[in-house]
Amino acid sequence: MATPPTPSAKNSLLKLENQLCFPFYAVSRLLTKAYQPLLQALDLTYPQYLVFLLLWEHEQLTVKELGEKLLLDSGTLTPLLKRMEQKQWLSRRRDPRDERSVIIALLPAGRALEARADQIPLLMLDKMQMSEGEITALRTHLTHLLTQLA
Amino acid sequence: MATPPTPSAKNSLLKLENQLCFPFYAVSRLLTKAYQPLLQALDLTYPQYLVFLLLWEHEQLTVKELGEKLLLDSGTLTPLLKRMEQKQWLSRRRDPRDERSVIIALLPAGRALEARADQIPLLMLDKMQMSEGEITALRTHLTHLLTQLA
């Protein structure tokens, strides 16, 4: 079905295969899909898992702090956190000392998930099949890009 | 399985800063945001731009072929393509020789966007501030990961 390239598109940067950004977009989605069977066992989505990574470490954080660390805004976080509150994984309450802020705090049911999640990072590293060196190199480039774009 | 973790190292894998996947997720979203002002001028979203990259090169493709190249399924593509059809950028019709397939064909208004988009790749390369070598290295790693995960 695919027709031969048209003259205007020959050797162009406007070709999917010459794009650098598409692989980022594709890999990001494939990684989320690779997490899916592992997270589904915990009834979690990938963004919810990211919130838990922070809460397991910090016990409680404001919505603003979560947003700064995950690079997400309240339009994304508020409904997501409400769904997690419904499941009794965390609590949402205003900071008495600054009523503008909402404090997200880990609840026992949320803490209990930590033990069940502890195999996930190694299982994912396994799926990626990359050497220690490749991973280090990639992390360096990604961090550079991240600071460049953020 | 990779290397067995020491007790202390095991816990640290469940920290956001030690995640490899989060930077992919974050960079992917930041890249899309970096495209946004450039694409908004053409009334395009990033996934729509990706569809155009393929149509500018191939003139016409089936939904299945678009899905294979972009790693997207019909649940994503069908409504996206309908929105693009509304704007007269492309046509959707069944293949007379196999009524199961839908052929997506570029229309003049869609072709006209190509010239207005041709600066985008260089502008994006500029935003990323990476050397030729870094880009090549990154593309290699990403391609490896992509085949590993796809």
Next chain:
DNA sequence: GAAAAATAAATTGTGCACAATCAAACATTA
């Protein structure tokens, strides 16, 4: 200390992503 500016969430609306299900068209084979 009142008005103005800044900050933090919530809300609204649009557009992906994707799992799951369905229906139609085509291919296979007994």
Next chain:
DNA sequence: TAATGTTTGATTGTGCACAATTTATTTTTC
């Protein structure tokens, strides 16, 4: 060729993402 199985899109429902606006609260400035 009738029954079975496969392929292709469409549909439905849920959950992000994010721009833009709104509301409540706090801080700053005059």
